[in-house]
Amino acid sequence: QVQLVQSGAEVRKPGASVKVSCKASGYNFTSYYLHWVRQAPGQGLECVAEVNPRGDKVYNAQRFQGRVTVTRDTSTNTVFLELSSLRSDDTAVYYCVRGTSNWKGIDFWGQGTLVTVSS
Amino acid sequence: DIVLTQTPLSSPVTLGQPASISCRSSQSLVHSDGNTYLSWLQQRPGQPPRLLIYKISNRFSGVPDRFSGSGAGTDFTLKISRVEADDVGIYYCVQASQSPLTFGGGTKVEIE
Numbered sequence: 001q002v003q004l005v006q007s008g009a010e011v012r013k014p015g016a017s018v019k020v021s022c023k024a025s026g027y028n029f030t031s032y033y034l035h036w037v038r039q040a041p042g043q044g045l046e047c048v049a050e051v052n053p054r055g056d057k058v059y060n061a062q063r064f065q066g067r068v069t070v071t072r073d074t075s076t077n078t079v080f081l082e083l084s085s086l087r088s089d090d091t092a093v094y095y096c097v098r099g100t101s102n103w104k105g106i107d108f109w110g111q112g113t114l115v116t117v118s119s
Numbered sequence: 120d121i122v123l124t125q126t127p128l129s130s131p132v133t134l135g136q137p138a139s140i141s142c143r144s145s146q147s148l149v150h151s152d153g154n155t156y157l158s159w160l161q162q163r164p165g166q167p168p169r170l171l172i173y174k175i176s177n178r179f180s181g182v183p184d185r186f187s188g189s190g191a192g193t194d195f196t197l198k199i200s201r202v203e204a205d206d207v208g209i210y211y212c213v214q215a216s217q218s219p220l221t222f223g224g225g226t227k228v229e230i231e
């Protein structure tokens with residue numbers, strides 16, 4: 001079955017960087033889009049970045065311009081989200097989400113990774 | 120970016136009674152391929168969201184048939200025919216007709 005397993009919670013100081021991983025299994029990793037979506041405490045959902053099946057970042061929310069890097073390791077079916085120059089308002093749960101193949105959208109979600117930015 | 124506006128913000132419902140959530144888009148969600156990529160998600164407390172409905176009215180695998188979706192163009196509705204305790208949570212609409220993905224603000228379903 002499709003599974004997206006993310007790395008554990010992280011605590012960083014303002015100005016630091018964080019790298020979150022998402023390991024995919026149960027499907028052909030290189031055939032699907034992958035989205036990163038975040039949810040600040042008590043808030044709604046926001047798209048952070050999107051990568052195509054080739055691993056190219058095809059979307060990056062303007063508010064994160066220059067601060068988001070998405071990479072992947074096809075040998076381990078893992079995608080990484082790195083966010084730099086962290087600010088307190090980057091505190092959120094970050095989810096990796098699989099893009100669908102038969103229609104445009106998203107289907108399976110990772111369990112989420114809480115990133116806390118605090119001095 | 121497309122803005123999705125959900126109403127109501129909160130929906131107190133009696134067990135066994137229906138619930139309805141509206142999602143209105145700032146522009147038509149009809150894609151150039153003729154499809155409308157509007158989905159609904161459920162987020163139970165402490166859990167990640169899960170997909171309920173895709174392309175307006177298609178139930179995803181394992182979703183009970185008490186959940187249904189309808190609508191067209193810019194106006195969409197999620198209905199729960201008979202609310203169960205397990206349905207408590209926040210419901211989001213999400214569109215993928217135009218990049219980037221955007222989400223509605225969420226509607227909290229709670230039991231009265």
